Amino acid sequence: xxxxxxxxxxxxxxxxxxxxxxxxxxxxxxxxxxxxxxxxxxxxxxxxxxxxxxxxxxxxxxxxxxxxxxxxxxxxxxxxxxxxxxxxxxxxxxxxxxxxxxxxxxxxxxxxxxxxxxxxxxxxxxxxxxxxxxxxxxxxxxxxxxxxxxxxxxxxxxxxxxxxxxxxxxxxxxxxxxxxxxxxxxxx
Numbered sequence: 264x265x266x267x268x269x270x271x272x273x274x275x276x277x278x279x280x281x282x283x284x285x286x287x288x289x290x291x292x293x294x295x296x297x298x299x300x301x302x303x304x305x306x307x308x309x310x311x312x313x314x315x316x317x318x319x320x321x322x323x324x325x326x327x328x329x330x331x332x333x334x335x336x337x338x339x340x341x342x343x344x345x346x347x348x349x350x351x352x353x354x355x356x357x358x359x360x361x362x363x364x365x366x367x368x369x370x371x372x373x374x375x376x377x378x379x380x381x382x383x384x385x386x387x388x389x390x391x392x393x394x395x396x397x398x399x400x401x402x403x404x405x406x407x408x409x410x411x412x413x414x415x416x417x418x419x420x421x422x423x424x425x426x427x428x429x430x431x432x433x434x435x436x437x438x439x440x441x442x443x444x445x446x447x448x449x450x451x
Contacts, residue, residue, distance in 0.1 A: 279389075
């Protein structure tokens with residue numbers, strides 16, 4: 264899929280944006296894979312295991328093994344807490360920003376200092392739902408001045424497919440929350 268085939272949602276998302284030097288070429292995909300921090304690689308594996316866990320839990324519940332399913336769910340929660348702690352240790356305050364909108368193909372954030380269109384950056388995304396960390400390489404595709412700040416859009420150049428899937432889930436979750444809130448506001 265092309266990057267613009269993914270929808271974006273306006274919602275805050277904690278990120279780290281570490282610009283690469285102006286004119287520095289994008290790392291090869293192999294170099295990108297080699298530099299993915301271990302907790303972010305583990306997050307990708309956990310995502311795949313989470314899908315298998317959901318299927319197994321459903322099957323256990325079908326066979327009246329609810330207590331076994333609950334035990335598995337508790338162990339899964341403990342592992343997720345541990346993984347989220349490890350991912351949170353990857354947050355670097357000097358590169359911290361909050362995205363104002365995101366999707367599986369790009370994000371936009373507001374910054375006090377601008378970058379250059381075409382400049383590459385290492386991007387870390389810290390998701391709450393599903394709880395995960397995503398590491399990718401992005402390229403500045405658009406800059407818009409906003410008062411004394413800049414809205415910078417970065418499209419993802421190198422990203423794991425599993426990480427894109429997690430971003431799609433996170434964007435759908437945010438969209439669902441927004442739609443639910445609109446429905447509640449209309450009912451008032």
